[in-house]
Amino acid sequence: MKSNQINLTFSSIAENVGIARLLIASVGAQLDLPLNDIEELKVAVSEAVSNAIIHGYRNIPNNLVYFDLEVTRDTLKIAVRDRGCGISNVEQAMQPAFSTDPERMGLGFVFMQSFMDDLQVESVLEEGTTVTMMKYFKQTPSPTH
Amino acid sequence: MRLDGELDMSTANMLRQTIDGEIDKRGIRTVILNLQNVQFVDSSGLGVILGRYKKLLPLGGKLKITNVPPHIYKIMELSGLPKIINFYLDEAHAYEEGRGA
Numbered sequence: 001m002k003s004n005q006i007n008l009t010f011s012s013i014a015e016n017v018g019i020a021r022l023l024i025a026s027v028g029a030q031l032d033l034p035l036n037d038i039e040e041l042k043v044a045v046s047e048a049v050s051n052a053i054i055h056g057y058r059n060i061p062n063n064l065v066y067f068d069l070e071v072t073r074d075t076l077k078i079a080v081r082d083r084g085c086g087i088s089n090v091e092q093a094m095q096p097a098f099s100t101d102p103e104r105m106g107l108g109f110v111f112m113q114s115f116m117d118d119l120q121v122e123s124v125l126e127e128g129t130t131v132t133m134m135k136y137f138k139q140t141p142s143p144t145h
Numbered sequence: 146m147r148l149d150g151e152l153d154m155s156t157a158n159m160l161r162q163t164i165d166g167e168i169d170k171r172g173i174r175t176v177i178l179n180l181q182n183v184q185f186v187d188s189s190g191l192g193v194i195l196g197r198y199k200k201l202l203p204l205g206g207k208l209k210i211t212n213v214p215p216h217i218y219k220i221m222e223l224s225g226l227p228k229i230i231n232f233y234l235d236e237a238h239a240y241e242e243g244r245g246a
C-alpha cells in the first residue's frame with residue numbers, strides 16, 4: 001500500500017463534519033477497505049470532528065479544525081485537533097454516557113473506541129485537544145487484478 | 146415522519162425543531178420515524194432521537210422507529226437505543242401495535 005498524507009484545515013462549522021466524512025470515506029475506498037469498515041470510520045471521524053466543534057470551540061464558528069490523515073503500509077492514522085477550550089478531565093469525558101449536555105448521549109468516545117483500534121486523547125485546558133485514532137490493517141489487501 | 150439524508154450535528158437541530166413542532170403545536174403524541182432513507186447517523190443524530198423519546202414519555206406519548214437499514218441499526222445497537230425505544234420492521238407494524246393499546 002502506498003503511503004499517503006492528507007492535511008485538511010476547515011472552519012468549525014457543522015457543514016464541515018460531512019466534508020470530513022466524505023474525505024475519510026474516499027480514503028477508505030482507495031485503500032479497498034470493506035464497506036462496513038468505511039461506515040465505522042465515518043462515524044469515528046464524525047464524532048471526533050463534532051466534538052472539536054461543539055465542545056472544543058463551543059459552537060463558535062470562526063475557529064479552525066485540523067484534520068490529518070496518514071496512511072502507511074499497515075496503518076491509517078487519523079488526527080483531529082482543535083485549539084479550543086480543552087477538556088478538564090479526559091478520563092471522565094471518555095466515560096460512556098458522560099455528556100455536558102442532556103440532549104446528547106455522551107457516546108462520541110464510545111463510538112471512536114469501538115470503531116478504531118486505538119484512541120488517544122491529549123488535551124490542555126485553554127489550548128486545545130487532539131484526538132488520534134488508529135486503524136491497523138489486518139492484512140495487506142491483495143491487488144484486485 | 147420519513148427521514149432521509151444524514152443525521153449528524155448539521156441536521157440535528159432542524160430535526161429536533163420539526164418533531165417538537167409536531168408535538169407542541171399539533172399535539173401529536175405518537176411519533177413514528179421511518180429511517181429507510183437515512184444514510185448516516187452518529188451520536189448527534191441519536192441524541193435527537195433519544196431526546197424526543199424523553200420528551201414524549203411524560204406526555205404519555207410514544208416514539209417508534211421503523212425501516213432501519215442494517216448499517217444504521219448497528220450504530221443504534223451499540224448505543225443501547227433499541228433497549229429503550231421500540232423498533233418495527235415497517236410503518237404498518239408500528240401502526241398495528243398502536244391499535245388496541
